Amino acid sequence: MKRREAVAAVLPVPEQVLPMSNLDLLLPPLDFGIFLCYKKSSNYTEQSQSPESMVTVIKKALAQALVPFYPFAGEIVQNHLGEPELLCNNAGVDFVHAYADIELKELDFYHPDLSVHEKLVPVKIRGVLSVQVTELNCGGLVIGCTFDHRAADAHSANMFLTAWAEISLDKPTTHIPFFRRSLFVPRCPPQHDESIDKMYVLLSSIPPPPKEIEVSNDHLLSRIYYIKAEQIDRLQFQASENGTRRSKMESFSAFLWKTIAEGGNDLSKAVKLGIVVDGRKRLEGREEKNLSLQNYFGNVLSIPYTEVSVGELKSMTLQMAADLVHSCVESAATEEHFSGLIDWVELHRPKPAIVKVYCADANNEAAIVVSSGQHFPVTKLNFGWGIPAFGSYHFPWGGQTGYVMPMPMPSVRENGDWVVYMHLMKKHLDLVETKAFDVFRPFDSSHLKLAVDD
Structure with missing residues (x-):
């Protein structure tokens, strides 16, 4: 220092x-x-x-x-x-x-x-x-x-x-x-769909985690990977085989979800997948004159999640898993969902609450949350000596739930390659590297040469 x-x-x-x-x-x-x-x-x-x-x-x-x-x-x-x-x-x-x-x-x-x-x-x-x-x-x-x-x-x-x-x-x-x-004021009277009761829970109602889960917390690790654009395109193609085009994020999330399920021996255990949804575009009806929610400072997030047993995920095609991911995202991608979430919090204040996918559960094989970092403005972060050779989020949030954030590779050429930050259990990182080594490449200094314009 x-x-x-x-x-x-x-x-x-x-x-x-x-x-x-x-x-x-x-x-x-x-x-x-x-x-x-x-x-x-x-x-x-x-x-x-x-x-x-x-x-x-x-x-x-x-x-x-x-x-x-x-x-x-x-x-x-x-x-x-x-x-x-x-x-x-x-x-x-x-x-x-x-x-x-x-x-x-x-x-x-x-x-x-x-x-x-x-x-x-x-x-x-x-x-x-x-x-x-x-x-x-x-x-x-x-x-x-x-x-x-x-x-x-x-x-x-x-x-x-x-x-x-x-x-x-x-x-x-x-x-x-x-x-x-x-x-973001609540409606009068506050009202919400029962689906929000399934997504969020009061902290006071969460039982202490089982001892075996507490021990496993020692194995949460962070890794950064590099994914080439053609691999992302391939996943998207495979996830869209039924003629309905799925987004790259949906396709990637479905692939990761299925990969983690491959390590489960108990076919009845569930693998939870949460997707972070930004509500700014969903709440445009609340915008006021000359105030775009794209400039709003604060949190405008919801984390819907879906869960499927290990056995079911193993038997699914990537397209079937991607359809479930899409439905999960769509369940929260509305103004009504965010309005209901605002109202749900109002009905429970001042008791703090949390999204259920964060909560440890001995009946789960795994729980992970995927958040899109595709809008990370890394190519705009020039302070006078060029754009970054590399940039990433770093979010070792603890707990039992994994966290994954794909971001664009810094490049003025916009070649579509991704950087992926992962905070997962060691056994799940090992799975990713053995079952999907062709997709997830450990990020090293050789990739820095690809990061800036020649």
Whole structure:
């Protein structure tokens, strides 16, 4: 560590309390990370900068970006009901300037638990956001961020990262965030479909996990894989054999679901699959004049899930599994679903709740959640020395449920290759690597050469 300081918004921000929306209240205290790796710039002399000057650019732009994104400079506190809320007091973002005695090509991206966790992605000690910028021996740089998920989802983080990079280049900011919680007020009287009772559960009603599951928690590991575009296209083709075209995400999720089922010996045990659905497009009917929900800052997520026995999944074609994934997504891809979810939370406040797919169950073979990172704006995150050679989410959230996030490979050529972050049980990672080794390739430094334009 070379320096640690707090970076506040460059302009005064009036102290205020920003309440959480009902959708924010569904998130437990949980942090997620993002890291961006930059090669030393060699294309243009004017872009070649010292690490110190690059850190100065990043820090100055951060202070400016915190003006419109002022909640990131605040803190999360509890109100009189014990619910979290955002205290926007411009206390600042913890900012660490660090140095690592290693070159970018030597970093072990395949094992992010060893190379990235608490090394390049900082541990958030306080506040809503922490940032670490790490110099590398080769002249490269890594920007690591840790966000409090209760304040922001990936869409909100992407907006912030894009604005941060644009500001560093003196470009106009594409997305100005807004925080109008009135868009998510419950109906009067609150009402919801019974399907939401099957998706979400109050934390107070969850029994302690069985001891055998507690032991297995030691084997949750993170890995990063590389998938070539032609493999993704092949999965999509196989999942669409009945003439109904399935999306790449649906096809990929179905393939992963079936692969994990291959390791199950008890054919009666269930494999749960949850899919993260962003509700912004589904709630466009709630938009107000000049306010697009694409610029809304906060959480607008639901996680519908489906479960099928190991035996049934093994006997299914990929197309049949993809049809089930599609139906699962469609069940939450409506304005009525999100309106009902807002109302469901209102009926149970202030008792905290969580999506059921997160809950450990001895009768399950496995439970995983897939979240699309396809909108990760990695090719827009140029701070003045080119786009990242590599970028990924880092989300070792703990618990018993696996987490998987496919993202686009950084490339100005948009060749369709994917980077996939996985946080799964070791036995399931072993399955992926033995049963689907032709699809999931361990990510290593050789892939960095594909990441930037020649």
